[in-house]
Amino acid sequence: MNLDAPLASIKGVGPKTAKMFSDAGLVSVLDLVTFLPRKYEDFSEVTAMRDIRPGKRTVKARCEKVETKRVRRGLQITTATLVDETGKISAVWFNQPYRDKQLRSDGEFYFSGEYEFSYNRYQLTNPSAEKVSEVPVSTDRIVPIYRAIKGLKSQVVRKTLIELRPVITMMAETLPDDIVKKEKLMPYADALLALHFPNNMDEVEQARDRLAFEELFHLLLAATLNKKANMELSGWYIKFDKEIVKSFVDQLPFKLTDSQRKAAWDIIQDFERATPMNRLLQGDVGSGKTVVAGLAARQAASAGFQTAIMAPTEILASQHAKTLSSMLEPLGVGVGLLTGNVKGVARKVLYEKIADGSVNVVVGTHALIQDKVKFHRLGFVVIDEQHRFGVAQRQALLQKSDNMPHLLSMTATPIPRSLALTVYGELDVSIINERPKGRKPILTKTWSPVDREGLYDRIEEQIVMGRQVYVVCTLIDDNPMLEQKSVQAEYKKLRVGPFKHRQIGLLHGKMSSAEKDEVMARFSDGKIDILVSTTVVEVGVDVPNATVILIENADRFGLAQLHQLRGRVGRSDLQSYCYLMMSDTTPPTRRLKEIEKSNDGFYLAEVDLKLRGPGEIYGRVQHGQLNLQVATLGDARLIARAQKQAREFVESKRDLLQYIGLAEQVEKYQRLTKLN
Ligand code: ADP
Ligand code: MG
Secondary structure, eight states, X not given: OOTTSBGGGXXXXXXXXXXXXXXXXXXXXXXXXXXXXXXXXXXXXXXXXXXXOSEEEEEEEEEEEEEEEEEXXXXXXXXXXXXXXXXXXXXXXESOTTHHHHHHSSSOEEEEEEEEEETTEEEEEEEEEEEGGGSOOSSOSEEEEOOOXXXXXXXXXXXXXXXXXXXXXXXXXXXXXXXXXXXXXXXXXXXXXXXXXXXXXXXXXXXXXXXXXXXXXXXXXXXXXXXXXXXXXXXXXXXXXXHHXXXXXXXXXXXXXXXXXXXXXXXXXXXXXXXXXXXXXXXXXXXXXXHXXXXXXXXXXXXXXXXXXXXXXXXXXXXXXXXXXXXXXXXXXXXEEESTTOOHHHHHHHHHHHHHTOOOXXXXXXXGGSTTOOOSSEEEEEETTGGGSOHHHHHXXXXXXXSBOEEEEEEXXXXXXXXXXXXXXXXXXXXXXXXXXXXXXXXXXXXXXXXXXXXXXXXXXXXXXXXXXXXXXXXXXXXXHHHHHHHHHHHHHHHHTTTTTSOEEEEOTTSOHHHHHHHHHHHHTTOOSEEEEOGGGSSSOOOTTEEEEEEXXXXXXXXXXXXXXXXXXXXXXXXXXXXEEOSSSSOOOHHHHHHHHOOOHHXXXXXXXXXXXXXXXXXXXXXXXXXXXXXXXXXXXXXXXXXXXXXXXXXTTOOGGGSTTHHHHHHHHHHHHOOO
C-alpha cells in the first residue's frame, strides 16, 4: 500500500465514507495516518452509579428524560438522567443542542466528565458521550477521539486506521537518525502507532513529545537558515550622526525613557552594519514605540534614505503621519500620508514626490504596496502592529527598494518569553518594558449591567472634568453587519438617554475613510465627549485626554484584546479608568479578574498562555499560518533541545534533501519571516 493511495481504495471505505473523509480534508492514506487524535477517553475505569463520588468520572449508562431548554439568549441547557443497574445520576450540557438527538438514541453510552456540585445538586457536567457499541472495548480501552470535522465520526476514523495499521508500522523515519538517537526519541512509526492505538497514556505522552520535537526542529531549523541567509545579504549603510539624533531628541516635548533610548540605539547600530536589520520592537501599549521609529527615520533621512511606515488602519496611519510631521517637519524632513483616502490629483502629486525623494518619510496603509508607488531610495521600512499583516504584504513593501532595506517590525502584543524564540526565531528583539514617567496604572473594574446607572454617573464626573470617553461595542456573532447595528444602537441610546447633553460621536469600520478621519479628528481635538466605536479603535489610537474606556460585553473578548483596548487610555499623566461591562449578571471569569488585577501585558500574556494554550496565541501572532499540531510552544526544555539540534544541523552543512519531507517542511516555515 502506497502512502499516496486514495482513501477510497482501502477495504471498507465506500464512496460515502470516502466523501466524508474528503470533506474533512483527508484524501490520501498519508492524510489519514497523520490526522492525530484530539484527545483520549479512558474507559478502563468505569464507576457504578452507586459508588460515584465528586471528581472526573466515567460511567456506562442509558439515558432517560432527555430535555433541552433555552434558558435565555445565548444559553441552552440539555439535561438527562443517566441510569445503570446500580442507580441514577443527573447530567447537564451547556450550549450543546446536538446532544439532544444523540442522547435520545437507544443503547448504552460511556459518559466522561466532572461529577460536581452545580446548580444546587450533584451532576455530571458537560460529559463526553460515546456510544458503547462504537468503542472498541475488547482491545484498547484508551480510546482516541478525533476532531469531528464536518460530521466525520471518530468511529469511522478508528476503523479505517485499523486497516492501515500495517502501513503505519512500515513508515520510514522522518528525522535524521542520529538526532533520533541522540535525543532518545521514539521512532516516527512507533509514535504514530502509539497515538492511534495507545496502550497507556505514558506512551501517548512520549509519542507527542517526539512529534512536538520534530515540529519545533523544523521551525527552528527554518529560523536558523533564515538568519544565515539574511546575514549574507548586503544592506544600506546608514551612518550614525550624533548631532542629528541629538537635535531630534532635544525638540521632543518629553524625555525618552531608558528603554526607548536603548531600543533606538539598537536600531542605529544595526543601520551601520553590513547586513540589513531585521528587528522586532516589542513594547506594551502606550510605551511609546512611534517616537523610536521617528528617531530612526530622522537618522535615515539625514543619510539620504527614505522611510516607509505601514500601519494596519487608516485611522492609525493618519495619526502617525500627524505625530511624525510635528516631530520631523520642523527639522526639514518631509512627511507624506498615503491611504485609500488620498485621491485624484493629490495622490498623483504624492506619487511624484515619493518617486523624486522630496518626501522622506511615507506613512500609509497597505496602499503603500501598490505597484504605482515607486520610491526614490527606500532604506528603512517600519511595520507597525506587524501581526496585523501577512507575510506577502511585508515582502511586497521590502521589494520597493533596489537593495534590501532595514526592517523594523513593531508590536504591542507581548508574547511570553518562552514563545519568543519559536515565534521570532530569526529576529533581533528590542523590548520597551517601561511606560513613560508619571503614568498611573489604569484602574480596571468589571461591572454588572444592574449597576449601569452608577457607572454612567462616574463617567459623567470625568466628562465634567473635561475628559473624554470611549465606549466600545463588540460584534455579536462574527457578523460585521450586526456589529455595525450594535454600535449604532448604543450610539442612539446614549444620545437620547443619560448623555443627551453631551457630544457623542460614532465610529465603525463600514464608514468611509473620510468620515472616519473626520470623527477621529474631532475626538482628538476634544470636540467629542464620548466616542461610541467598534473595535476599529483597538490598535494604536492615541488620544491622551481620553481617560475612560467602557467595554460593553467585555466577557466576549480575549485577554489580549481587552488589554489592547484598555491601552487607548492611560496615555498621559491623568488617572484613567477601564470599565468592563458584563453581558449579564454571571460572575466575571478568571480572565476578567486577571485583567482587573494587572496592567502588565507580559504578565497577561503568560496568563493567556496558561488559560488558552499556546496554539491560540501562536495563531494570533502569526495569523494562523503555522499549523502546528502537537508542539507546545511553551515547553522551554523541548524548545532548547530542538534548537541545539537545529543549530548543529546547520553547522554540519548537511543537505536537507537527504531526508524525507524535511526540505518541504522547513520551507513552509521559512516563507513566514524570510527577508528576501
Ligand atoms: P505605542 O507604543 O502604544 O505605539 P505611542 O507611540 O502611540 O505608543 O505613544 C503613546 C503616547 O505616549 C503618545 O502620546 C506619545 O507622544 C507619548 N510618549 C511617548 N514617549 C513618551 C515619553 N518618553 N514621555 C512621555 N510621553 C511619551
Ligand atoms: Mg502604536
